[in-house]
Amino acid sequence: MESARISQWLNLLVCVLLLLKAEGSLVPLILVENAESKGAVCLDGSPPAYHFDKGFGEGINSWIVHIEGGGWCNNIESCLDRKDTRLGSSKQMEDIYFSGILSNEQQFNPDFYNWNRVKVRYCDGSSFTGDVEEVDPTTNLHFRGARIFSAVIEELLAKGLERAENAILSGCSAGGLTTILHCDSFKTFLPSRANVKCVPDAGYFVNVEDISGAHFIQQYYSEVVSTHGSAKNLPTSCTSKLSPTLCFFPQYVASHISTPIFVVNSAYDSWQIRYIFVPGSADPSDSWNSCKVNMSNCSPDQLSKLQGFKSEFERALSEVGDSPSKGMFIDSCYAHCQTEPQETWFKTDSPKLANTTIAKAVADWFYGRSSFRHVDCNYPCNPSCQNRVFDLKDLPGI
Structure with missing residues (x-):
């Protein structure tokens, strides 16, 4: 009996270790202590933070800087709601696991596992574009996202990024938008000889009418830009021609990006469908609740409207251009953010286009082994998709 119990415990331990290995490695939180003297602080005035797992072997001079996502705050009230959470304060952040594109295991991340891998935490609510000098003492809100971006990169340069031979700026969701808006400026921090490219994931938010015909997301972004003072930190190649609000959308910025860029996105991005195309208003x-929870529940009319959204997304995506330096993996999965979760980045059952996983497509493009530029057929055509199924409680407002 005792040996049987020991065997059961050993089996359980092995299972736990395997689960932890699959989830990734726990990486400690690092505060940018000198950022406060520069005014580069989170919404609550606390210092910004990141996680860093040092590269090794042949990857010692290669870097991935990955930006966390988490939406935006568009006014004082919504920013106050974030202020005392991990999306507004480093005081609420904890150590995290790295997986997917940030994994240090070759079997889970074949081409980038030994690179220096960084995850920059998101605590400003403006995709790192804000910069307002004055702080209202009644709210103590700090709108300093652009300063945070610079302060973190400067600290990473001192840790070895200044010697980078290869570098990728990436990010998920609002972090994917950060990647697009800061792609060219990121390259200016790096040595001129470095091979620098950008991989935004689920960050190609499009300016479309919602199902009622209103421009909900355009108005929302206008309020984000105004609240955070973002205009001066958006790409001037766009703001010299268009309003700052429009320049918060990737489709108006993409054609001006000179740094090589690879767009990872779903054409039926679950966040965009839930909050841009079918917002609660x-x-x-x-x-639409049942449809937004699970696309297989959509009525024929709803599915037709979603095919229309995909067409609008593809039109907006065409602004990226067809240069060989511009790649894309646009699947038809009902998903949002696919480079960090191990299941969608690189496993035997990961989503595929042209029989290629996201991990392989990005790596082949980065190293120049082959180009990759594929847009999937219409939902539900791709059997490799891992479509999200939500609970109703997961459908709050934007």
């Missing part, structure tokens, strides 16, 4: 009767 456009569906007061909640008739």
Whole structure:
């Protein structure tokens, strides 16, 4: 009996270790202590933070800087709601696991496992574009996202990024938007000889009408830009021609990006469908809830409208251009963010286009082994998709 119990415990331990290995390695939080003297602080005035796992072997001079996502705050009230959470304060952040594109295991991340891998935490609510000098003492809100970006990169340069031979700026969701908006400026920090490229994931937010015909997301972004004082930190190649609000959208910036860029996105991005195409304000009767929870529940009319969204997304995506330096992996999965989760980045059952995983497509493009530029067929055509299924409680407002 005793040996049987020991065997059971050993089996359980092995299972736990395997689960931890699959989840990735726990990486400690690092505060940018000298950032406060520069005013480069989170919404609550605390110092910004990041996680760093040092590279090794042939990857010692190669870097991935990955930006955390988490939406935006568009006014004082919504920024106050974030202020005392991990999306507004480093005081609420903890150590995290690295996986997917940040994994240090070759079997889970074949081409980048031994690089220096960094995850920059997101605590400003503006995709690192804000910079307002004055701080209202009644709210103590700091809008300093652009300063945070510079302060973190400067600290990483001192840790070896200044010697980088290869570098990728990436990020998920609002971090993917950060990647697009800061792609060219990131390259200016790096040595001129370095091979620098950008890989935004689920950050190609499009300016489309919602199902009611309103421009909900355009108005929302206008408020983000105004609240955070973002205009001066958006790409001047865009703001010299268009309004700052429009220059918060990738489709108006993409054609001006000179740094090589690879867009990873779903054409049916679950976040965009839930909060841009069918926001709560456009569906007061909640008739889309079942569809937004699981696309297989969509009615023929709803599915037709979603195919229309995909067409609008593809038109916006065409602004990236067809240069060989511009790649893309646009699947038809009902998903949002696919480079960090191990299941979608690189496993035997990961989503595929042209029989290629996201990990292989990005790596082949980065190293110049082959180009990759594929847009999937219409939902539900791709059997490799890992489509999200949400709970109703996961459908709050933007």
